[in-house]
Every structure is written in structure tokens, then in C-alpha cells.
Amino acid sequence: MTFKLSDIADKLSKRGLLVTGPDNGNATVTSLTYDSREVSAGTLFFCKGAHFRVDYLKAAQVSGAVAYVSERDYGIDLPALIVKDVRQAMPIVANYFYDQPWQAYKLAGITGTKGKTTTTTFLKKILDCYEKSVGGKETAYFSSTLTYDGVDRKPSALTTPESLPLFEQLDHVRQSGIDFLTMEVSSQALKYHRVDEMSFDVVGFLNISTDHIGSSEHPNFEDYFQSKLRLFDYGRLAVINWNTDYRDQVLAAAEASSSIEEIITFSRDDSAADYWVDEIRADDNGQTFKVHHGDEVEEIHLGMPGIFNIDNALMALIMARAYGVSYTIINQALSDAKAEGRMEVYRSEDNQVKAIVDYAHNKLSMEQLIEAAHSLFPDHLVWVVTGSAGDKGQSRRQDMGQVIGQAADKAYLTSDDYNFEDPSAIASEIAQAIYEVNPDAEVNDFIHDRHAAISQALSDAQELEQGVVVLVAGKGSDAYFLINGQKEDYQADTDFIQDYINHYNSQK
Numbered sequence: 001m002t003f004k005l006s007d008i009a010d011k012l013s014k015r016g017l018l019v020t021g022p023d024n025g026n027a028t029v030t031s032l033t034y035d036s037r038e039v040s041a042g043t044l045f046f047c048k049g050a051h052f053r054v055d056y057l058k059a060a061q062v063s064g065a066v067a068y069v070s071e072r073d074y075g076i077d078l079p080a081l082i083v084k085d086v087r088q089a090m091p092i093v094a095n096y097f098y099d100q101p102w103q104a105y106k107l108a109g110i111t112g113t114k115g116k117t118t119t120t121t122f123l124k125k126i127l128d129c130y131e132k133s134v135g136g137k138e139t140a141y142f143s144s145t146l147t148y149d150g151v152d153r154k155p156s157a158l159t160t161p162e163s164l165p166l167f168e169q170l171d172h173v174r175q176s177g178i179d180f181l182t183m184e185v186s187s188q189a190l191k192y193h194r195v196d197e198m199s200f201d202v203v204g205f206l207n208i209s210t211d212h213i214g215s216s217e218h219p220n221f222e223d224y225f226q227s228k229l230r231l232f233d234y235g236r237l238a239v240i241n242w243n244t245d246y247r248d249q250v251l252a253a254a255e256a257s258s259s260i261e262e263i264i265t266f267s268r269d270d271s272a273a274d275y276w277v278d279e280i281r282a283d284d285n286g287q288t289f290k291v292h293h294g295d296e297v298e299e300i301h302l303g304m305p306g307i308f309n310i311d312n313a314l315m316a317l318i319m320a321r322a323y324g325v326s327y328t329i330i331n332q333a334l335s336d337a338k339a340e341g342r343m344e345v346y347r348s349e350d351n352q353v354k355a356i357v358d359y360a361h362n363k364l365s366m367e368q369l370i371e372a373a374h375s376l377f378p379d380h381l382v383w384v385v386t387g388s389a390g391d392k393g394q395s396r397r398q399d400m401g402q403v404i405g406q407a408a409d410k411a412y413l414t415s416d417d418y419n420f421e422d423p424s425a426i427a428s429e430i431a432q433a434i435y436e437v438n439p440d441a442e443v444n445d446f447i448h449d450r451h452a453a454i455s456q457a458l459s460d461a462q463e464l465e466q467g468v469v470v471l472v473a474g475k476g477s478d479a480y481f482l483i484n485g486q487k488e489d490y491q492a493d494t495d496f497i498q499d500y501i502n503h504y505n506s507q508k
């Protein structure tokens with residue numbers, strides 16, 4: 001793809017974003033980036049970001065950038081497009097440059113405080129099953145864990161990429177002739193215009209709860225919530241969890257959107273929703289339930305436990321139905337659906353050691369995890385091994401501490417991705433929140449080494465007459481630990497517990 005700089009300037013001008021420039025628009029643009037390390041001859045370079053330095057622009061110039069887009073004029077000898085808002089400019093230019101790639105396939109976008117990755121995984125599984133049945137291609141997905149765009153399959157850096165890499169990935173999906181793309185849409189993406197210019201066939205709103213509030217994310221809950229609601233500006237069909245907190249505001253935002261043509265609601269227990277569920281039967285390996293929609297009743301088997309996963313399954317099911325996928329295919333896909341590191345149940349052969357590894361690391365997920373553990377293991381004590389990440393979502397410490405204090409029987413506080421913070425100080429904040437709601441709570445002394453904390457909890461549990469299920473929360477199947485800005489290798493909690501149980505079984 002090649003474009004004249006003047007055409008790009010024209011686009012920005014028509015959208016009211018161009019302030020000045022360029023003096024000479026004859027240059028040909030052959031690529032876009034905001035990272036000086038990716039610049040080559042013909043690149044249009046975007047200056048953005050809190051940590052941006054003029055040296056990056058100079059480096060871009062040396063590497064062959066033909067011009068730059070920026071909110072300020074750096075006065076260097078390179079054509080400049082000065083814009084009102086560089087983050088708004090990026091998707092407009094990218095959409096023009098890649099020629100609306102998202103139009104070439106069916107596109108679903110999912111948001112929510114919790115369940116985005118699981119729901120994206122479920123929908124991809126269903127759509128892959130469908131494509132297999134009609135001789136189509138593996139479907140694309142952009143989740144916080146993995147990205148597959150038909151050209152690259154790679155771990156994801158962000159839940160939703162910044163608009164320049166995002167539109168490149170969207171273009172890859174089109175080039176690959178893929179029929180479906182399912183993606184997570186984060187609140188940061190909505191706040192910072194990453195998905196501007198896109199139009200989703202279907203958008204889904206799972207739930208909303210306090211999270212992502214902190215120095216590097218949202219200043220307060222309202223900012224977080226309003227960012228999430230913007231998803232409705234980009235979709236045609238809206239699928240909404242009837243049981244979400246702030247339901248009236250969520251429904252009102254969907255109704256107020258000029259792009260939304262239809263709203264479908266679902267609930268795991270309330271027949272007031274369009275799709276609703278009853279007769280839930282669950283065990284370690286999954287759950288079976290009946291889905292009602294008007295006069296239709298379908299029995300669904302989902303290969304994952306955790307009642308909250310029914311919400312995720314319903315969202316995926318409704319989106320798939322909107323695409324015309326049959327219940328037979330949906331059932332086939334969901335019956336062995338799994339989301340790695342989420343609600344993974346472990347038991348020793350003699351049933352003495354019981355653990356669940358889960359990715360819960362905020363208020364809503366911790367509440368749901370503990371509730372799910374109580375319902376899967378009635379009459380058991382529920383112990384939680386957890387920490388909380390450093391340098392982000394600081395409110396999680398207070399939130400999770402309160403939930404643990406109210407709903408769990410004991411806490412083992414340890415490290416999570418503490419990054420530049422002190423994990424013992426993070427643990428103290430969690431402990432304080434636990435004691436605030438439950439002064440008699442049992443909280444083990446902080447154990448820095450996460451594996452040691454898990455082992456301690458599992459072995460202490462074996463000492464008790466009463467059954468105990470140990471919830472290992474926060475990192476799921478992450479095979480790294482984020483410390484001082486670097487990802488260090490780590491044996492994932494899932495693998496560690498499997499080894500622990502294998503060793504235990506072999507000793508018996």
C-alpha cells in the first residue's frame with residue numbers, strides 16, 4: 001500500500017483534526033508506526049505517548065521516515081502533520097491506509113471486567129468448529145493471551161493493541177481470507193481510540209465491577225465504566241448480560257447508540273432476559289444446563305466448571321446464533337471447551353488434596369471464584385493463595401482483601417507480578433483489607449516465594465480433618481513473573497500443582 005502524504009493530510013483535515021501542514025505533501029508513505037525502532041524508508045512516524053522523547057523522532061528521521069504526525073511541532077527538517085489529537089488521528093490514518101480491512105469478515109468484540117478471554121476462547125472454538133464443518137479456515141482472534149491473525153500466531157502484548165498494530169493485524173486477517181475475527185476490547189482501548197473507525201457486527205458486554213483504577217489506568221470507576229460503555233458506539237448487534245451491575249445504565253447506553261440496531265440480553269437465572277438458563281448440574285469437569293429462548297429449549301454441556309462460565313458460554317452462544325451457527329455445532333464446541341489457567345480443578349487420587357487454579361485477580365473474579373468453589377466443594381473450607389500485581393490496579397488489593405475476609409476461610413498471601421513494588425507491602429495492604437472486614441480472619445505470614453506459599457497451603461490442608469479446597473488465584477497458566485519491568489521465567493501455577501499432585505500420588 002502506498003499513499004501520498006497530501007492524501008493523508010486531506011483525510012485528517014476533513015475529520016477536523018489537522019492543525020497545520022505538511023509544507024510539501026508529495027512524499028509517498030509506505031508504512032505507519034509510532035516506534036522509532038520500526039521505521040524504514042517511507043514510514044510515516046507518529047509521535048505519541050507520555051514517555052515520548054524528541055530523540056525518537058530524530059532516530060525515525062535517520063531511519064528514513066518521510067514525515068511525522070504530532071500534536072506539537074518539533075522544528076526538525078521533516079514534513080510535519082500537526083494534529084489536535086494524535087490518538088484520534090492514528091486509527092483514521094490506519095483505516096485509510098489499510099482500506100477498512102474489518103469489512104471483509106464477521107467481527108465480534110467483547111468487553112467486561114471479567115470473562116473476556118474465556119468468552120473469546122469459547123466463541124473462537126465454536127466458529128472453528130463451524131468453519132471445519134463447511135471447509136472454511138481457522139478463525140482469527142485477538143485476546144489478552146494470544147493473537148492469531150492468519151499471518152502471525154503470537155503471545156499478545158496488550159488485550160487490544162494500539163490502533164496502528166491493530167489495523168495491520170486486521171489487514172492480515174483479510175489477506176488470509178478468514179471469515180471470522182473475535183476480539184477482546186479493553187477499557188483502555190475504548191478510552192484511547194484504539195478501535196475508532198471500526199464497525200463490529202456484534203458487540204458483547206459481560207459485566208462491570210471496580211477494576212483497572214490506578215495511576216497508569218483509569219483515575220476512577222466512572223472513567224472506567226464510561227470507557228467500557230463506548231463499545232456500543234462501534235457495534236450493530238449488542239449482547240448484554242442481564243445480571244450485570246449497572247444494568248439500566250448499560251442498556252440505556254446501548255439504546256442511545258446510533259449504531260446499535262438490536263439488543264439481546266441473557267441471564268443465567270432470570271427468565272426476564274431473552275436467553276436464560278435453568279436446570280444447572282455441575283461437577284469438576286463442567287456443567288450441563290438448559291438454555292431457553294422464546295419457545296426454544298436446548299440442553300448445553302460446557303466443559304468448564306464455575307457457574308460464572310455460563311455467562312461466558314451464553315455470550316458466545318448468542319453471538320454464534322447471530323451468525324447462523326447451529327446448536328449442534330455450538331454444543332460440540334462447548335462440550336470440551338477450556339480456557340487455560342481458568343477454573344482448573346485438581347484432585348489427588350485419594351481425594352485428600354484439592355485445588356483450583358484460576359486467573360481471578362480482582363473483586364468480581366475473586367467473588368465468583370470463591371462462590372464457585374463453595375458450590376463445587378460443599379462442606380469444605382475454602383483457602384485462598386494470592387498476591388496482587390504491582391504498579392497497576394492498586395484498588396484490587398483493598399477489593400480482593402475484603403472479598404477474602406468475607407467469603408474465604410484462610411488466606412496465604414504471596415507474590416504476584418509485583419514489578420517495581422515490594423510484594424510484602426502489597427500483601428500487607430491485602431491483609432489490612434481482610435482484617436477490616438473480619439478481625440478474626442486467618443491470614444498466614446507473607447511467603448515471598450509463590451511456589452512455597454502454594455505448597456504450604458496444600459500441606460497445611462492435609463493436616464485437617466475437614467476437607468479443604470485451596471484456590472490458587474491470580475496467575476493461572478502464566479509461565480512468567482513480571483519483576484522490575486522484565487518477564488522472568490516461572491513454572492506456571494497449573495504445572496506446579498500438577499507436579500505436586502503427581503508427587504503426592506506417587507508417595508501414597
Ligand SMILES: CC(=O)N[C@H]1[C@@H](OP(=O)(O)OP(=O)(O)OC[C@H]2O[C@@H](n3ccc(=O)[nH]c3=O)[C@H](O)[C@@H]2O)O[C@H](CO)[C@@H](O)[C@@H]1O[C@H](C)C(=O)N[C@@H](C)C(=O)N[C@H](CCC(=O)O)C(=O)O
Nearest residue numbers: 034035036048049050051052056158159160186187188192
Ligand atoms: C508505559 C505506559 O504506561 N504506556 C501506556 C501509554 O503508552 P504511551 O502511548 O504513553 O507510550 P509510552 O509507553 O509512554 O511510550 C512513548 C512512545 O515512544 C515510542 N518509543 C519508545 C522507545 C523508542 O526507542 N522509540 C520510540 O519511538 C513508543 O513506541 C511510544 O509510542 O498509553 C497507552 C494508552 O493506550 C497504554 O496502552 C500504555 O500502557 C502500557 C503499554 C500498558 O500496559 N497498558 C495497559 C494498562 C493496557 O492498555 N491494558 C489494557 C487492558 C486493561 C483494560 O481492560 O483496560 C489492554 O488493552 O491491554
Ligand SMILES: Nc1ncnc2c1ncn2[C@@H]1O[C@H](COP(=O)(O)OP(=O)(O)OP(=O)(O)O)[C@@H](O)[C@H]1O
Nearest residue numbers: 113114115116117118308311342358359360365368
Ligand atoms: N463472566 C464472568 N464473571 C465473573 N468472573 C469471571 C467471569 N469469567 C471469568 N471470570 C473470572 O475472571 C478470571 C479471568 O477470566 P478471563 O481471563 O476470561 O477474564 P478477562 O476479562 O479476560 O480478564 P483480564 O482483563 O484480567 O484479562 C477467571 O479466572 C475467573 O475467576
